[in-house]
Amino acid sequence: MPEQFNTLTSRTFVIDQEDIDTDQIIPARFLTTTTRDGLGKLAFHDWRYDSNGKPLENVSLNSLDTGTHQVLVAGRNFGCGSSREHAPWALYDFGFRAVIASEIADIFRSNSAKNGLVPIVAPPEAHDWLMAHPDVEIEIDLADQRVDLGNGPSFHFEIEPFAKHCLMEGTDPLGYLTAQSDAITAYET
Amino acid sequence: MSPEGSRPAPRSLFEKLWDRHLVKAETPETPAMLYIDLHLVHEVTSPQAFSVLAERGLKVRRPDRTLATIDHSTPTLDFAPGETPPYATEAARHQVETLQANTKAQGITLHGWDSPHRGVVHVIGPELGATQPGMTIVCGDSHTATHGAFGALAFGIGTTEVGHVLATQCLLQRKPKSMRINVEGETAPGISAKDIILAIIAEIGVDGGTGCVIEYAGSAIKALDMDGRMTVCNMSIEAGARAGMIAADETTFAWLKGRERVPSGADWDKAVEAWSNYRSDPGAHFDKEVTIDASAIQPMVTWGTAPDTGIAVDAPVPDARSASHAKALNYMKFEAGMPVSGQKVDQVFIGSCTNSRITDLRAAAAIMSGRQVAPGVRALVVPGSVAVRAQAEAEGLDRIFIEAGAEWRQPGCSMCIAMNGDKGEPGQLIVSTSNRNFEGRQGPGARTVLASPATAAAAAIAGHVINPATLMEPAHA
Structure with a gap:
């Protein structure tokens, strides 16, 4: 189970690119795993390593300190493509706790919120500011659904209330669903 | 008109299916709980879900509404009965065996190696008649919308949700x-x-x-x-x-009639009604x-690294409108102003849940018949299922492909997702009937042009991307 999420003060790491698909986040050939553990080393694999698996120099993801940089900022339509939950598993294991983009693909957004990775859609002005100011300290307050950008335009964000609840509790909704067993039986009969 | 003078508000197909499957309506705090009629399962996105059930001591609620197959990690090479399939990696073998064990333990039907219905999950569901109008259908695969072709509400889900559906046959969803x-x-x-x-x-x-x-x-x-x-x-x-x-x-009903899992006799008439x-x-x-x-629609190809970069095959590649477009052009090694037709091709892939059905293979065979794959081009034809493969062989399509110099493979996802060993090499240009042209999708550094089966087959024959209309007249014997 992921950690509970309340507030996070962290520096941002910006990838100035639109339409970052799940094949970039974790290439399909690594999906033969049967666990969800240890996928952080495969996050953005083909951007970070050469064909012999050697880390590429001058790729900032390879020297990123996720102790200080836990917020990924990217362009429009982040996480498009496949339904692989391996994508948020890899980003969480890599050390990210939130993703901010101007638009986030539906399935990735749903998967992220179940795995401790807060998906945040920023309004255009704030998103532009974040892209133009890489590596700044920001504060995310999930309860208030607010991101404080310091000198930038702080903003409110929308998050589905149940997803927010699960992120704040560090739980997934399976317990809630199994507790509805009577309603399911009533529907089935 | 009802006695009150009001009539029910007109509803869309989607709204009818949504309303019909509500176990609990949504509230401000909680999403709707939607009942799932059919849950399709494959080896890649299910193992972690079965593990969660095992950790919590839960059983699969409705094995009878769950259907499994193996397709993504499976080799498409031939192997003799009794032999171990020639998996690309040990991890792939382990993943398939994990699904075999999980489905056996939970009483779920698995169309595995020995089944005449094995194949790409989105090909076999309809083929068996498991996919039916009015159903809700989910699968841990983003191409599950395929089943919507039958008037079903079908969508892809993540692995956590696969666990939810296995355990409760329900999914939490906000109304889209x-x-x-x-x-x-x-x-x-x-x-x-x-x-x-x-x-x-x-x-x-x-x-x-x-x-x-x-x-x-x-x-x-x-x-x-x-x-x-x-x-x-x-x-x-x-x-x-x-x-x-x-x-x-009527097209839907005619296609479904007589399939294994659809009702027959008087029940068929009731179902159609x-x-x-x-x-x-x-x-x-x-x-x-x-x-x-x-x-206005022409034969289409993609020029970029996102599926919305389709243009007519003979139309010029547009100027880059954004940094993403410039990056895509650079990756594809295409030049703005020049058409995609004429680009030299290294591989051709005909298959995937998008285009591996019998009519797709017929369209490709019509182009390849009596012709030869161009020297230096590797063409892979991968049917969507064991049944599609058998049908194609009954029609002699396999002979056409083999005589043209293409490889006639066993069913699977193959080079669409390139996780079974079928893949492109760095820099190679692949004309593919699949669905995604993302960077590295068909192998690190491989460049993908999405196209129809006819356009892909034409590229294999010409050795470069070409308008298939030029090859639609039968070849001279």
Whole structure:
């Protein structure tokens, strides 16, 4: 189970690119795993390593300190493509706790919120500011659904209330669903 | 008119299916609980879900509503009965064996190596008649919208949700928005469903359907056969939509009749009567509506690294409109102003849940018949299922492919997702009938051009991308 999420003060790491698909986040050939553990080393694999698996120099993801940089900022339509939950598993294991983009693909957004990775859609002005100011300290307050950008335009964000609840509790909704067993039986009969 | 003078508000196909499957309606705090009629399972996105059930001591609630197959990690090479399949890696073998063990322990039907119904999950569901109008269908795979071609509400889910459906047969969902795409008019001869959907995605964009369920309608959609409708719905996710659907009609019923899992006799008539109600009422509300002129659609290819970069095969590649476009052009090594036709091809892939059905193979065979794959080009033909393969062999299509110099493979996802050993090499150009042209999708550094089966087959013969119309006349004997 992921950690509970309340507030996070962290520096941002910006990838100035639109339409970052799940094949970039974790290439399909690594999906033969049967666990969800240890996928952080495969996050953005083909951007970070050469064909012999050697880390590429001058790729900032390879020297990123996720102790200080836990917020990924990217362009429009982040996480498009496949339904692989391996994508948020890899980003969480890599050390990210939130993703901010101007638009986030539906399935990735749903998967992220179940795995401790807060998906945040920023309004255009704030998103532009974040892209133009890489590596700044920001504060995310999930309860208030607010991101404080310091000198930038702080903003409110929308998050589905149940997803927010699960992120704040560090739980997934399976317990809630199994507790509805009577309603399911009533529907089935 | 009802006695009160009000009539029920017209509803869309989507709204009818949504309402019908509500176990609990949504509240401000909680999403709707939606009942799932059919859960399709494969080896890649299920192991972690079965592990969660095991950790919590839960059983699969409805094994009878769950259907499993192996397709993504499986080799497409031949092997003798009794031999171990020639898996690309030990991890792939372990993954398949994990699904075998999980389905056995939970009493789920698995169409595994020995089944005559094994194949790509989105090919076998319809083929068995497990996919039916009016159903809710999910799978841990973003191309699940394929099943929407039958007037079902079908969408891809993550592995955590696979666990939810295994344990409770339910899914938590907020009601999505709705969008209708009308493709009106008649397509030119030789234009396929793949050209239609590539044109649609180019029109609305890679995120044009985000947050939406799409209903495809209009005379050009109605004119499609079921294989074509599946191709259209399959690629809904490439426009960001989780689900795409087409109302069931006589074409749908004729295709389904007699299949293993559909009702027969008097039950068939009752089923058809019920299924006939699952269509949008006149005046139904859609949050967005788009109309596309079918007559203007040309054979389509993609020039970039997102599926919305479709253009006519002979049209010039557009100037880069953004940094992403410039990056894509650089990756593809294409030049703005030049058409994609004429680009030298290294590999051709005919297959995937988008285009591996019998009509797709017939379209490719019609082009390849009596012709030879160009020297230096490797062409892979991968049928969608054991049944499609058998049908193609009964029609002699395998001979056409083999005599042309193409490889005739066993069914599977193969080079669409390139996780079974079938892949492109760095820098190679692949004309592919699959659904995604993302960087590295078909192997690190491989460049993908998405196209129809006819356009892919034509590229294999010509050795470069070409308008398939030039090869649609039969070859001289």
